[in-house]
Amino acid sequence: xxxxxxxxxxxxxxxxxxxxxxxxxxxxxxxxxxxxxxxxxxxxxxxxxxxxxxxxxxxxxxxxxxxxxxxxxxxxxxxxxxxxxxxxxxxxxxxxxxxxxxxxxxxxxxxxxxxxxxxxxxxxxxxxxxxxxxxxxxxxxxxxxxxxxxxxxxxxxxxxxxxxxxxxxxxxxxxxxxxxxxxxxxxxxxxxxxxxxxxxxxxxxxxxxxxxxxxxxxxxxxxxxxxxxxxxxxxxxxxxxxxxxxxxxxxxxxxxxxxxxxxxxxxxxxxxxxxxxxxxxxxxxxxxxxxxxxxxxxxxxxxxxxxxxxxxxxxxxxxxxxxxxxxxxxxxxxxxxxxx
Ligand SMILES: [Mn+2]
Numbered sequence: 588x589x590x591x592x593x594x595x596x597x598x599x600x601x602x603x604x605x606x607x608x609x610x611x612x613x614x615x616x617x618x619x620x621x622x623x624x625x626x627x628x629x630x631x632x633x634x635x636x637x638x639x640x641x642x643x644x645x646x647x648x649x650x651x652x653x654x655x656x657x658x659x660x661x662x663x664x665x666x667x668x669x670x671x672x673x674x675x676x677x678x679x680x681x682x683x684x685x686x687x688x689x690x691x692x693x694x695x696x697x698x699x700x701x702x703x704x705x706x707x708x709x710x711x712x713x714x715x716x717x718x719x720x721x722x723x724x725x726x727x728x729x730x731x732x733x734x735x736x737x738x739x740x741x742x743x744x745x746x747x748x749x750x751x752x753x754x755x756x757x758x759x760x761x762x763x764x765x766x767x768x769x770x771x772x773x774x775x776x777x778x779x780x781x782x783x784x785x786x787x788x789x790x791x792x793x794x795x796x797x798x799x800x801x802x803x804x805x806x807x808x809x810x811x812x813x814x815x816x817x818x819x820x821x822x823x824x825x826x827x828x829x830x831x832x833x834x835x836x837x838x839x840x841x842x843x844x845x846x847x848x849x850x851x852x853x854x855x856x857x858x859x860x861x862x863x864x865x866x867x868x869x870x871x872x873x874x875x876x877x878x879x880x881x882x883x884x885x886x887x888x889x890x891x892x893x894x895x896x897x898x899x900x901x902x903x904x905x906x907x908x909x910x911x912x913x914x915x916x917x918x919x920x921x922x923x924x925x926x927x
Contacts (some may be wrong), residue, residue: 599718600729604718604736606702607636610678613643614671614698618684620835621651623790627662627752628682628704628726633664634745635734636680644671650861655835657790661748668872674698674719681705683726687713704729706764709882711892724762724769727752731772746779750786758842763895801832805840805855812913815849816920819912821905822857834860837871845873852879856908859900870908871898884915 615632617625629645634762637641649668654661671677679698681687687708697852703714706729708721723729734741741749753772757765760773777783805820812819822837830836837857844853853873859865870888874895882897888911890899903911 596718596720599716600732600736602716603702603704603718604733604907605679606700606732607639607680607737608640608844610700612677613641613680614646614667614674614677615643615680616684617682619648619651621647621654621658622838623658623681623755624725624727624752625683626658627748627750627755628730630661630748631682631727631730631734631745631752632682632704634741634748635730635737635739637713637891638739639737641922646670655833655838656793656795658751660789661751662744669920670697678702682706682730683715685710687711707882707893709886711843722764722766724764724766725752725756727756728768728772729773741779741783743780744774746781748787749881750776750781750783751790754786754790764893774889795832795836797830797832797922798836800828800830801836802840802843804830805837806843809844811847812907812909813916815847816913817854817916818844818847818850818852819856819909820844821855822855824858824860827857827860834869841871841873845875851875851920852881852884852912854912856905864900867900867902868905868908868910869898869900870912872896872912879916879919882921884912887915 613636615629617629633643633645644665645663645668653659674697678700680702682704701714703712703717703719704726705719706721706723710719712719718729720729731749736808746851753769757769760769804826805822809818809820811817827834829921837855841853841855844855851874855871857869859867859869872885874881876913877894880894882892884895884900885891885897887916888899888901890897901908
């Protein structure tokens with residue numbers, strides 16, 4: 588049996604490769620609150636450009652640092668927090684960014700050329716060149732394929748970065764997005780030296796006690812609506828303070844909510860604690876199947892994401908949010924599942 592073909596996106600991939608080869612100065616950037624895929628893709632693309640002999644800097648907002656503990660091993664080289672003076676002459680490579688508004692690097696849109704490499708189906712195609720592959724398991728899969736096209740070797744550190752992106756974005760190879768390419772990529776990376784168990788420990792063990800405390804609070808405040816089809820929890824700024832928890836410690840909480848029987852949509856509402864974002868809340872949404880498209884709900888509030896995993900920020904109160912979410916779910920399910 589032949590190996591499954593690469594995605595049918597070879598044209599844009601060639602165009603990306605041409606750009607990377609021909610241009611000389613770059614900035615690489617990703618979305619705010621970067622996750623494993625964002626960071627792994629960023630680090631791997633930075634290294635790729637370096638190995639092509641390019642001048643490249645990595646843009647990340649100061650407020651996204653320090654990175655969450657599980658990602659603290661990522662080495663962020665050539666890191667900048669402000670827009671370089673010569674931005675108008677640089678090519679910007681955006682990674683894993685569905686929507687330019689989700690990126691604090693919005694200001695970077697003054698670049699000479701924007702390359703947009705992503706796998707969000709609702710990507711707004713804000714780039715000059717858009718390499719958007721909705722059925723890729725992660726953005727890092729696309730970066731890995733670019734390495735392959737260029738026949739560039741990568742260091743064990745880059746293999747680790749790509750593997751972390753792959754494992755986290757596929758829910759450890761369990762989400763719907765996990766295709767044959769994801770497993771081929773994993774095999775190649777393990778052959779390149781990834782130590783699977785080391786990565787497992789970095790990502791999922793050695794967690795700060797405060798993270799467990801915060802999870803306990805979230806689980807003790809679970810609420811269910813409409814016969815349980817909406818399962819949600821709320822974390823206030825006070826909950827974070829009491830648990831001595833960073834905002835990033837809430838990562839993964841929503842997956843516990845999704846797992847409850849009868850749930851169609853799980854939501855975690857958390858109040859932001861940054862002084863400059865007081866009163867704002869972040870909402871993480873998960874759907875258990877295709878009956879509800881949570882990215883559509885998120886877009887209604889200026890956010891976005893995948894059909895089964897999406898999010899948005901809002902100034903709405905908790906009560907308003909719950910009303911909004913129940914209404915959106917009811918609207919999407921109106922044909923098949925009328926409210927009792
Ligand atoms: Mn991703």
